[in-house]
Amino acid sequence: MTTTAPPQPRVWFITGASRGLGRAFTEAALTGGDRVIATARDVSPLDDLVATHDGALVTLPLDVSDHAAVVSTMDKAAAVFGGLDVVLNSAGQFLLGMIEETTEQQARAHLDTNFFGALWVAKAAIPHLRRRGGGRLLQVSSMGSVGGHASVGLYGAGKAALEAMTEALAMEVAQFGIAVTVLNAGGYDTGLFTKGLTNTEPDPAYADLRAELAAMWSEGASDDPAKAAAVVRDIVNMPEPPRRVILGGTSFDIVRDIARQRQADLERWEELSRAAGRG
Numbered sequence: 001m002t003t004t005a006p007p008q009p010r011v012w013f014i015t016g017a018s019r020g021l022g023r024a025f026t027e028a029a030l031t032g033g034d035r036v037i038a039t040a041r042d043v044s045p046l047d048d049l050v051a052t053h054d055g056a057l058v059t060l061p062l063d064v065s066d067h068a069a070v071v072s073t074m075d076k077a078a079a080v081f082g083g084l085d086v087v088l089n090s091a092g093q094f095l096l097g098m099i100e101e102t103t104e105q106q107a108r109a110h111l112d113t114n115f116f117g118a119l120w121v122a123k124a125a126i127p128h129l130r131r132r133g134g135g136r137l138l139q140v141s142s143m144g145s146v147g148g149h150a151s152v153g154l155y156g157a158g159k160a161a162l163e164a165m166t167e168a169l170a171m172e173v174a175q176f177g178i179a180v181t182v183l184n185a186g187g188y189d190t191g192l193f194t195k196g197l198t199n200t201e202p203d204p205a206y207a208d209l210r211a212e213l214a215a216m217w218s219e220g221a222s223d224d225p226a227k228a229a230a231v232v233r234d235i236v237n238m239p240e241p242p243r244r245v246i247l248g249g250t251s252f253d254i255v256r257d258i259a260r261q262r263q264a265d266l267e268r269w270e271e272l273s274r275a276a277g278r279g
Helices: 020-031 044-052 067-080 104-132 153-176 204-217 225-237 249-268 270-275
Strands: 011-014 035-040 057-061 086-089 094-096 135-142 178-185 197-199 244-247
Touching: 011 020, 011 067, 020 035, 020 044, 020 086, 020 225, 035 044, 035 067, 044 057, 057 067, 067 104, 086 104, 094 104, 094 153, 104 135, 104 153, 104 178, 104 197, 135 153, 135 225, 153 178, 178 225, 178 249, 225 244, 244 249, 249 270
Parallel strands: 011 035, 011 086, 035 057, 086 135, 094 197, 135 178, 178 244
Antiparallel strands: none
């Protein structure tokens, strides 16, 4: 891994900065000597950081699902320190429940934040980064994007859509010197499963599966978000950052195992696939 010491200070724009990974990213950027515009629906939990960082941290309230608010807040943020260098999409929420149980309102509200919110931020950021002559855009996704899993189907779907969009965006903006990285985060102690959680109304038909999943997940342990933040700071300092990084050793193992199983399935059904066309 090669990193370089960047000209200081850089300017970060971080969404979802009031808790969890977003706050850890904010703290890591400030510790590295950079300046941060931190956004969240409620920025009051960041008051302690504002008080201790002598003008290096500015907070702006923002609901990323509001497209017009994203554009105006991004413009305001760029004016604070004279431009933007790093934009990090960390805002998100969690929808827990079976597909059949999910209401239309829940599905739309979830994707408005987890997919469309990130899309609006990325769109609003690109002109500012382009005027800067380049920069970094980082999208917080999840290891859950690699495949659907019972009771977190909408969460995985939103992250999978985010990643497909981001891969296309990375190709489009590379010509402007903008490097884009997807961060596949694993299980971190972020409050996502408490403050950021929406539950569906349980259907008794899924009681057995729900109990099985609860027992399986109760065995898991959460990592410290500061560990992920330190890696992200290193990524931002790389001259040629990776397009995708899995955050967490356990997460890496899980994603690798899924990839291997998919490769095995691909090869198993190769004859059937080729029968559907030429080649």
